[in-house]
Amino acid sequence: MFISLIFADDATIEVIKKADTIPSIALEDASQSYDNTFRFRFFKALVADLNVLSIFNVQRHYRTATFNDNDISFENKDMDYVLRYKMNEEDNGVLSVEMKLMKKNEDVYSKSYRVGKKDVYMFVTHAMAYDINNFMGEDPVGWMKKKVIFSRIVAPKKSEIVISDYTLTYQHIILKGGFNIFPKWANNEQTAFYYTDLDGNKPRLKYLNIKNGKIKNIIASDGMIVCSDVNNNGTKLLLTMARNGQPDIYSFNVQTQKYKRLTTYSGIDVNGQFLGKDKIAFISSRLGYPNVFSKDLTTNEVEPMVYYGKSNSACSVHGNYIVYKARESSNAFSDNTFNLHLISTKTDFIRRLTATGINEFPRFSNDGDAIIFIKNYKGQSAIGIIRLKYNKNYLFPLKYGKLQSMDW
Amino acid sequence: MKSIVLSSVVTALLVFSGCSSKEPAVDSKAQQAPVEEVKTVDTETVSTENSMVDSNTGNSASMTMSEIESKLPTVYFAFDKYDITSEMQAKIDAAAELGKSDEAKSLNVKLEGNCDEWGSDEYNFALGLKRAEAVKKALVADGIDASRISMVSYGESNPVCTEHTRECWAKNRRVDFKILP
Numbered sequence: 393m394f395i396s397l398i399f400a401d402d403a404t405i406e407v408i409k410k411a412d413t414i415p416s417i418a419l420e421d422a423s424q425s426y427d428n429t430f431r432f433r434f435f436k437a438l439v440a441d442l443n444v445l446s447i448f449n450v451q452r453h454y455r456t457a458t459f460n461d462n463d464i465s466f467e468n469k470d471m472d473y474v475l476r477y478k479m480n481e482e483d484n485g486v487l488s489v490e491m492k493l494m495k496k497n498e499d500v501y502s503k504s505y506r507v508g509k510k511d512v513y514m515f516v517t518h519a520m521a522y523d524i525n526n527f528m529g530e531d532p533v534g535w536m537k538k539k540v541i542f543s544r545i546v547a548p549k550k551s552e553i554v555i556s557d558y559t560l561t562y563q564h565i566i567l568k569g570g571f572n573i574f575p576k577w578a579n580n581e582q583t584a585f586y587y588t589d590l591d592g593n594k595p596r597l598k599y600l601n602i603k604n605g606k607i608k609n610i611i612a613s614d615g616m617i618v619c620s621d622v623n624n625n626g627t628k629l630l631l632t633m634a635r636n637g638q639p640d641i642y643s644f645n646v647q648t649q650k651y652k653r654l655t656t657y658s659g660i661d662v663n664g665q666f667l668g669k670d671k672i673a674f675i676s677s678r679l680g681y682p683n684v685f686s687k688d689l690t691t692n693e694v695e696p697m698v699y700y701g702k703s704n705s706a707c708s709v710h711g712n713y714i715v716y717k718a719r720e721s722s723n724a725f726s727d728n729t730f731n732l733h734l735i736s737t738k739t740d741f742i743r744r745l746t747a748t749g750i751n752e753f754p755r756f757s758n759d760g761d762a763i764i765f766i767k768n769y770k771g772q773s774a775i776g777i778i779r780l781k782y783n784k785n786y787l788f789p790l791k792y793g794k795l796q797s798m799d800w
Numbered sequence: 801m802k803s804i805v806l807s808s809v810v811t812a813l814l815v816f817s818g819c820s821s822k823e824p825a826v827d828s829k830a831q832q833a834p835v836e837e838v839k840t841v842d843t844e845t846v847s848t849e850n851s852m853v854d855s856n857t858g859n860s861a862s863m864t865m866s867e868i869e870s871k872l873p874t875v876y877f878a879f880d881k882y883d884i885t886s887e888m889q890a891k892i893d894a895a896a897e898l899g900k901s902d903e904a905k906s907l908n909v910k911l912e913g914n915c916d917e918w919g920s921d922e923y924n925f926a927l928g929l930k931r932a933e934a935v936k937k938a939l940v941a942d943g944i945d946a947s948r949i950s951m952v953s954y955g956e957s958n959p960v961c962t963e964h965t966r967e968c969w970a971k972n973r974r975v976d977f978k979i980l981p
């Protein structure tokens with residue numbers, strides 16, 4: 393039976409109930425190298441990745457097998473798919489992984505991977521899940537292989553900027569010791585990022601090239617400066633600057649280093665996002681509370697994009713879709729709830745994406761397939777992934793510190 | 801701001817664990833750990849970066865400046881607001897008088913806007929900034945030269961109180977005065 397409201401063309405329509413079954417999959421570890429601790433770690437990471445694909449019922453039992461055996465384990469005989477893999481430790485600590493996907497004793501797909509050291513094994517499991525997803529004919533999940541960059545507040549005015557995988561399993565602190573926030577990838581290749589340095593007399597936007605560690609000063613502004621968006625080819629930025637104490641949105645040409653003020657309202661205009669060729673979406677307090685607006689840069693026409701919620705203070709745009717953060721209460725004396733909502737500029741539908749806690753900083757993946765966000769709940773920060781198509785949320789907690797902002 | 805570019809992670813650790821450097825430093829060794837694919841045609845590249853940047857800054861404050869700073873108020877604000885109450889206006893007026901005094905008139909001030917923990921987005925930073933700007937306007941109205949005043953917003957990232965209580969949140973919705981030479 394299939395009871396659902398699925399319109400593949402409109403992500404604001406929620407899948408209410410999907411009663412037909414999705415295929416089952418079990419894992420079989422045929423590794424000869426490494427100890428059990430590492431084998432379990434790899435297994436768990438692979439199970440988590442396959443779960444996030446949302447296209448399988450993933451069997452969580454750890455089972456072993458011989459890689460070249462034709463038959464699957466007796467315990468897995470009822471599984472639709474069996475993913476058998478074999479880790480091997482090569483010279484110089486290289487981790488190589490062979491995998492094959494089996495369907496009823498028949499190999500249907502196989503691939504191998506190598507990575508320079510076993511500590512970055514999670515990128516292998518992400519790549520395996522990505523390939524299996526492709527093999528199953530699903531929309532690509534390229535975001536799974538991308539890196540997340542986030543800033544973490546570790547003490548008042550002290551932060552770290554960290555590069556991680558989307559599950560936060562791999563974490564590398566790339567910038568520490570100062571007060572640096574709002575990291576934003578500078579290009580699709582993720583070889584450099586912009587960030588705000590708050591240590592000097594004036595907030596300053598800087599550019600850090602990850603390949604050589606070099607930092608460039610970009611532009612400074614009194615009050616605040618944030619890189620809110622980078623266009624597709626990395627040549628234009630949308631900045632929030634406050635050159636006279638007045639937060640407004642500016643476009644910035646990376647090549648000429650010239651900027652242009654795009655908004656002039658006397659209250660708060662922040663969080664500019666490119667919306668097609670000649671438009672931006674942004675957050676403004678021009679109606680007395682923060683809300684999502686768009687501005688046509690050719691006609692200067694400004695219009696609200698969201699008609700629900702009294703405090704919508706952050707947004708991210710992909711194509712016709714806008715995800716925004718809405719405050720569900722305006723009480724200074726109780727726990728506030730902030731939820732994420734999805735709207736389409738083509739329809740009036742609104743879909744609530746989260747239910748509890750403080751959910752903020754939504755960011756679409758490049759392909760619009762998923763949304764990443766920050767969740768703060770009961771004193772813990774986590775990164776959340778929303779699979780729009782499957783109506784599923786996944787949380788990956790941060791071990792220490794508070795997430796300030798992130799990009800992927 | 802100075803930046804020191806170091807050549808490796810190890811160097812950075814040696815330098816920065818051994819002393820409390822006050823200058824930002826960059827460790828620039830970017831190692832690649834590619835995931836290569838074998839047997840199949842497609843090329844898989846999964847890379848990770850191992851560079852690390854350390855960025856420390858410090859400030860030197862003279863006793864006189866810190867004495868003056870200790871006499872300056874903290875201006876508090878209501879939830880989601882940046883208007884100044886009459887009680888806070890009186891504090892700002894007193895600060896302006898101090899700013900015009902012989903011992904302080906050559907000094908500059910940085911107004912640091914802060915917010916409570918509800919939100920880490922740009923809007924919260926802008927709210928902190930509007931609070932700083934409101935204090936700046938009040939100081940200018942009291943006769944302080946605008947060129948002596950700079951502003952910064954720290955959003956929710958500089959709390960003086962970290963408990964999850966209403967009293968704590970109220971303490972964090974504030975503008976601090978920092979004296980600059």
